Amino acid sequence: MIRSVLALGVLGALTAGTTLAQGTADTVAQAVSDARVNLPWLEFKRVYEEKLRQELAATQAAAITPIYSINSAEYQLRLSADGAQGSLRLSGELLRGQPLQLPLFAADLIIAQVTQAEGGTLLSDASGYRFYLDAPGSFRLDCEILLPLQEDARSPLIEFAIPAAVQNSLQLQLADGFSLLSAPGQEVQAGRYHFAPQQRLQIRFSQDSLAQAPVVDSFSRIELQDGKYRVRFFxxxxxxxxQPLRISFPQARWLSASVQSSWLENRLADTSNELIVKLPPGWRQPLSLEFELDGDLEQLQLPHIVGNLGQEGLFQFDTPESTQLSLAGTGLDQGLEPQNLTAALREYAHIDSAYAQLAPDQMLQIQLDHFKTVAAPAIVLDAVYQYTSVADNGTLLSVLRLQVPPLPQRRLRLAAVSEAEVWSLTVNGEARSLYSQADSDWIIPLTDQNTLVELAYWRKLPALDLQGRLTIPTPALGLAAQSYHLAIGLPERVELVALEGELEPGDGTRWPKVSAFNGKPYYFSQPFYRGEAPSVAIHYREPLDNTRPENGS
Structure with a gap:
């Protein structure tokens, strides 16, 4: 027979929490005194398997899904013009499983008082109420509750989410003047209803005064245009x-409406601030009204519908990008998401960005800060090129080359170069006439597309000497450019000594070519040309040794 020899410490770990057969217990008792035990292999195997089964059973018991039942849900409600108030009683049992949080009601139900809570603890957060059950057993919850009045296109109603229960009942009482339109389940006696498990409890009713009240969602879009507030009321x-709509407006200048003018009474005037809109019976189409206010107002009352049960005080305020807007007012809530509104209102009023809401009958405080406009070029050209050829006799022939984008009046106006005469003008390679106005401006016709302009003009100066200073005539374009480039061609007998101005030596090998440019070339560039006539003058000389200098750059 195979036997195993176990240390006392190992045997203690194997037999903890395990009930052994009496024979095995005697053997263990003997082992306490001997500190060693001889245990048959089959007996060892049986004890070890029994311990594993017990550990597995304990693990499975801990993982059992909680099972509970709400056996009964009883609701008592009294409806009035302010909503509903009453009580609820829930009773049930946690049959097995670990502690759990039992979801009960959403935040649309208000618990005014907890009168009794057994077998658990009532918890709450922004999403609603839960009942914490910490151990298997029965539970019960009694509460006093309040529910707000709701309204849709059909009728006033009370509606809230409820937990599923085996038995559901509702004891309903209506205030004077109310008529029940629909209630859940089946009425078993006067005012008492039983109904099957469901996710929401809904009660519809009517009242003469409520049935005639308008239910209209309204929205105001306020725009600041040309120093005036233009308000469109959707x-x-x-x-x-x-019945006719009575719309209260601030004192304003009436502009227009999307309905027939014959349906409107008491149009806005300096002393009137209420408009009666007589729509055909059964009307349910959207409509809009538009009016205008002075732009220097420091406070504004939003239009609203008298006696309306729909949404009021919703608005958007649009201002030019050069204006900073600050708003204040009682109950003002800004940055609301458009998804909070009905799809029909969002689509009709074109609401696709954040909006605001003001409490009813409150004044909106307005503060506007206007920014000053910083002067900036309306159009910026890529580059301006000027090629000036200098002859020994002092004649200067300059070619101005530039690419001009479309301009509003399809013409480019330049300040005429003093004492210069025009040699030629080409627009997109075709010869064109140059125009002038008061002998002070040159006017170049353009096309409605990008236009390549080449303007050649000449000017007579004193003949070149052995050395001297020469001013290069340049035009004032009035248009900014990313860069200005100047090429100067000098006679072969002279060389450039220095240049006055902000231009720096440049590389003209990749510049566009013009046929009228000749002479020994020197190239200069300036970034960020602002449209003024650059001040350029050169100093030249004839070398004393009469050696021809290499081309400058």
């Missing part, structure tokens, strides 16, 4: 209108 009925 109205989206959520049910058929049975």
């Amino acid at each position: 109205l989206m009925p959520r049910r058929e209108l049975q």
Whole structure:
């Protein structure tokens, strides 16, 4: 027979929490005194397997999914013009499993008082209420509750989410003047209803005063244009209108409406601030009204519909990018997401960005800060090229070459170069006439596309001497450019000594070529040309040894 020899410490670990057969227990008792035990292999194997089974059973028991039941859900509600108030009672049992948080109600239900809570603890956060069950057993929850009145296109209603229960009942009481339109389940006796498990409890009712009140979602778009506030008021009925709309406006200048003028009474005037809109019976189409206010107002009252049960006080304020807007007011809430609005209102009023809401009948405080416009070039050319050829007799022939984008009046106006005469003008390679105005401006006709302009002009100066200073005539374009480039061609007998001005030596090997340019070339460039006539003068000389200098650059 195979036997195993176990140390006492190992045997203690194997037999912890395990019930052994009496014979094995005696053997263990003997092992306590001997500190060693001889255990048959089959007996060792049986004890070890039993321990594993117990550990597995404990692990599985810990992982059992909680099972619970809400056996009964009883609701008692009294409806009035302010909403509903009443009580609820839930009772049930956690049958097995670990502690859990039982979801009960969303945040649309208000618990005014907890009168009794057994078998658990009521928890809450922004999403609603949960009942924490810490151990298997029965539980019960009694509460006093409040529910807000809601309204849709059909009728006023009370609606809230409820937990699923085996037995569901509702005891309903209506205030005077109310009529029940629909209730859940089946009425078993006066005012008492039983209904099947469901996700939401809904009760619809009507009242003469409520049934006639308009339910219209409204939205105001306010735009600052040319020093005036232009307000467009959008109205989206959520049910058929049975009576005229009374719309309260601030004192304003009336502009227009999207409905027939014959339906409007008491149009806005200096002393009137209410407009009656008489729509055909059963009207449910959207409409809009437009009016204008002075742009120096420091406060504004938004238009609203008298007695309206729909959304009020919603608005957007659009200002030019040169204006900073600050708003204040009671109950003002800004930065609201358009998804909070109904799809119909968003589409009709073209609401695709954040909006704001002001409490009803409150004044909107307005503060505008206007920014000053910083002068900047309206058009910036890529580059301006000027090629000036200098003859020994003092004649200067200059060619101005530039690419001009489309301009509003399809003409380019330059300041005429003093004492210069025009030699030629080409526009996109074709000869064109140059025009002048008051002998002070040159006017170049352009096309409605990008235009390549080459303007040649000449001017007579004193003949070149052995050395001297020569001013290069340049035009004032009035158009900014990323860069200005000047090429100067001198007679072969002289060389360039220095240049006055902001230009720096440049590389003209890649510049565009013009046929009228000749002489020994020198190239200069200046970044960020602002449109003024550059001040350029050169100093030249004839070398004393009469050696021809190499071409400058």
